[in-house]
Amino acid sequence: MVLCPVIGKLQHKRVVLASASPRRQEILSNAGLRFEVVPSRFKEKLHKASFATPYAYAVETAKQKALEVAGRMHQKDLRAPDVVIGADTIVAVGAMILEKPVDKQDAYRMLSRLNGKEHSVFTGVAIVHCCSKDISGPGRTLRLTLSSWAPRAHPTDGRLDTEVSEFYEETTVKFSELSEELLWEYINSGEPMDKAGGYGIQALGGMLVEYVHGDFLNVVGFPLNHFCKELARLYYPPRPEDLRRVRHDSIPAVDTFENLSDSEAGGSDPGQSAKGGRGGEQADGDRSQAPRALDAALNGADSRPPFPTGLLELMDGFKASKVLFTACKLRLFDVLKDQGPLQAADVARKLSTCAGRTEQLLGVCAALGLLEKTRRGYGNTEVATLHLVSDGEHSLQGLAEYNDAHVWGVFTRLGLAVREGADQTRGVLGAMEEERLSQNRELTLQFMRAKHSLSKLTAHHVATAFDLSRFASACDLGGCTGILARELAQEYPRLQVTVFDLPEVTELSGGFQRGGRQTERIRFVPGDFFKDSLPEADLYVLSRILQDWPDDKLHKLLSRISSSCRPGGGLLVAEAVAEEEGASRSPRLRTLSAGQPRSPDEHRRLLQRHGFRDVRVARAGDLLCVVLGTRAAP
Ligand SMILES: C[S@@+](CC[C@H](N)C(=O)[O-])C[C@H]1O[C@@H](n2cnc3c(N)ncnc32)[C@H](O)[C@@H]1O
Numbered sequence: 001m002v003l004c005p006v007i008g009k010l011q012h013k014r015v016v017l018a019s020a021s022p023r024r025q026e027i028l029s030n031a032g033l034r035f036e037v038v039p040s041r042f043k044e045k046l047h048k049a050s051f052a053t054p055y056a057y058a059v060e061t062a063k064q065k066a067l068e069v070a071g072r073m074h075q076k077d078l079r080a081p082d083v084v085i086g087a088d089t090i091v092a093v094g095a096m097i098l099e100k101p102v103d104k105q106d107a108y109r110m111l112s113r114l115n116g117k118e119h120s121v122f123t124g125v126a127i128v129h130c131c132s133k134d135i136s137g138p139g140r141t142l143r144l145t146l147s148s149w150a151p152r153a154h155p156t157d158g159r160l161d162t163e164v165s166e167f168y169e170e171t172t173v174k175f176s177e178l179s180e181e182l183l184w185e186y187i188n189s190g191e192p193m194d195k196a197g198g199y200g201i202q203a204l205g206g207m208l209v210e211y212v213h214g215d216f217l218n219v220v221g222f223p224l225n226h227f228c229k230e231l232a233r234l235y236y237p238p239r240p241e242d243l244r245r246v247r248h249d250s251i252p253a254v255d256t257f258e259n260l261s262d263s264e265a266g267g268s269d270p271g272q273s274a275k276g277g278r279g280g281e282q283a284d285g286d287r288s289q290a291p292r293a294l295d296a297a298l299n300g301a302d303s304r305p306p307f308p309t310g311l312l313e314l315m316d317g318f319k320a321s322k323v324l325f326t327a328c329k330l331r332l333f334d335v336l337k338d339q340g341p342l343q344a345a346d347v348a349r350k351l352s353t354c355a356g357r358t359e360q361l362l363g364v365c366a367a368l369g370l371l372e373k374t375r376r377g378y379g380n381t382e383v384a385t386l387h388l389v390s391d392g393e394h395s396l397q398g399l400a401e402y403n404d405a406h407v408w409g410v411f412t413r414l415g416l417a418v419r420e421g422a423d424q425t426r427g428v429l430g431a432m433e434e435e436r437l438s439q440n441r442e443l444t445l446q447f448m449r450a451k452h453s454l455s456k457l458t459a460h461h462v463a464t465a466f467d468l469s470r471f472a473s474a475c476d477l478g479g480c481t482g483i484l485a486r487e488l489a490q491e492y493p494r495l496q497v498t499v500f501d502l503p504e505v506t507e508l509s510g511g512f513q514r515g516g517r518q519t520e521r522i523r524f525v526p527g528d529f530f531k532d533s534l535p536e537a538d539l540y541v542l543s544r545i546l547q548d549w550p551d552d553k554l555h556k557l558l559s560r561i562s563s564s565c566r567p568g569g570g571l572l573v574a575e576a577v578a579e580e581e582g583a584s585r586s587p588r589l590r591t592l593s594a595g596q597p598r599s600p601d602e603h604r605r606l607l608q609r610h611g612f613r614d615v616r617v618a619r620a621g622d623l624l625c626v627v628l629g630t631r632a633a634p
Contacts, residue, residue, distance in 0.1 A: 013082035040065035054092035058124030091197025169223035171214030325404035341379035398449025461620035475537035481512035
């Protein structure tokens with residue numbers, strides 16, 4: 001890490017963020033920190049009046065949050081993480097502390113207090129270094145996973161040593177003079193509800209703010225700059241000669257950590273430590289020594305292999321998918337959209353599920369960033385509202401349902417497919433599709449919902465990958481619910497589009513139509529592209545079709561298209577490809593279930609072999625590659 005080597009110091013450690021706040025998660029992951037999220041269960045119930053200052057309250061809350069997580073993880077696995085980070089953000093007007101509003105009236109009271117004035121935003125941060133005295137030895141790396149839901153017997157003599165470093169950051173914010181109407185409009189947007197002080201500066205709330213003095217990210221929820229300085233102070237204790245130059249009550253200058261490298265750190269004496277930044281004291285009050293747990297980490301950790309966080313996450317990846325699928329299937333996100341936030345017991349009642357398991361499911365969903373937990377209970381995060389609520393414009397519910405019901409099963413046969421070769425696997429999905437579609441209406445609808453969800457994400461990219469305005473008519477073969485047809489009609493105002501698909505699909509396509517002017521230029525024609533004559537068109541489109549069929553079927557289809565296409569007409573193919581350098585995980589995994597993926601070059605050759613020339617290739621968003629060829633004269 002060139003910008004900030006101190007973040008790199010945590011790279012080989014198991015770091016846990018004891019906060020469900022997606023904003024904190026984003027700030028830290030953008031800074032390159034790798035960490036797990038284990039939201040704290042510490043109830044924010046400290047007696048505010050017993051603290052001399054608002055920031056002392058924020059620091060103590062942050063510390064209790066982090067210690068609760070460290071203790072719980074240690075108890076569960078007898079191996080605490082190496083570092084737990086806790087944070088608490090509050091807004092203060094003078095000595096009065098404003099936390100998260102409990103309802104709209106409360107939000108109104110808070111925002112009125114802030115109106116036209118300056119206030120302070122404090123974030124208290126605690127960095128807890130843990131040192132498990134683990135009877136089973138340092139190699140034991142049990143993790144908090146779904147499998148640990150079941151009660152397990154643990155040895156009880158493991159001890160947890162913690163060393164806490166804590167600090168706070170203050171930022172001054174001034175609100176403009178705001179009208180009642182504007183305040184209520186903002187409150188009714190729903191944004192204030194889970195935010196300290198009742199506003200979020202990073203979104204709509206930014207419009208209320210006249211100026212900010214100090215660290216902006218501190219107002220968002222985490223003072224990254226001070227955090228890095230604190231890490232620098234802990235991990236790079238200055239050499240004795242530097243100590244003479246550092247004023248004891250000052251925060252290390254930014255370049256103190258920016259310019260440090262590992263070799264510089266190696267030359268320093270871990271037994272020496274600078275005094276803390278503002279509030280930056282260790283719990284034991286001994287400012288001249290690096291924390292004992294930290295000292296052990298500095299001296300011992302580098303000789304141990306890096307903690308394989310990414311690998312362990314991969315091993316648990318299927319559980320995360322199942323959690324998502326289960327929550328979708330239970331319609332959890334729909335219930336929270338309509339009635340949330342809700343406490344776990346209320347969710348269980350509404351879903352008619354087991355209370356204990358539901359609470360665990362909610363907790364994992366929060367850790368996965370699908371839910372947010374506030375004092376009022378669980379609510380959907382932005383991504384869940386956008387993509388996991390079933391009736392949303394951008395809903396991926398259908399895809400989750402289909403992956404759970406079908407793709408899951410296909411992947412259980414991956415070993416067989418790999419052993420027996422591509423020819424055995426290519427075509428599995430195409431054949432399964434035919435079988436499924438002929439089975440029953442509900443399965444067909446489920447299949448269509450999945451294709452519809454995914455196509456909504458990609459249709460625009462496919463329609464605009466090339467300029468198709470020279471074509472007057474198009475036929476989308478296997479066009480399913482007509483999402484791509486709609487996008488083509490929208491993009492090219494004179495284009496007439498035919499969606500050609502199996503009768504069981506076209507029969508149900510009406511339920512997916514949204515109306516609008518372009519619909520007049522779209523028609524659905526039932527038929528089988530292997531048997532029936534293809535509708536006439538200037539341009540044929542195959543989107544996500546070829547990958548599902550074995551070579552003999554694929555050539556049959558391409559040759560039928562080639563015979564129907566007049567010279568000068570076109571063929572547009574959109575497929576996931578996996579072989580490009582740097583292709584991300586998602587398309588690679590998707591093509592895996594479809595048999596052996598073809599590269600863009602293979603697609604080019606396929607089209608050329610079937611009489612198309614001037615074949616061009618383009619990317620369409622993150623997921624697909626699009627190939628366009630022009631039919632040559634026979
Ligand atoms: C993987 S989906 C692709 C859907 C859509 N083109 C997309 O990009 O999302 C395959 C489509 O081909 C259709 N299909 C499968 N066999 C077919 C056949 N023999 N004739 C016509 N359509 C067929 C399926 O009904 C389904 O809509």
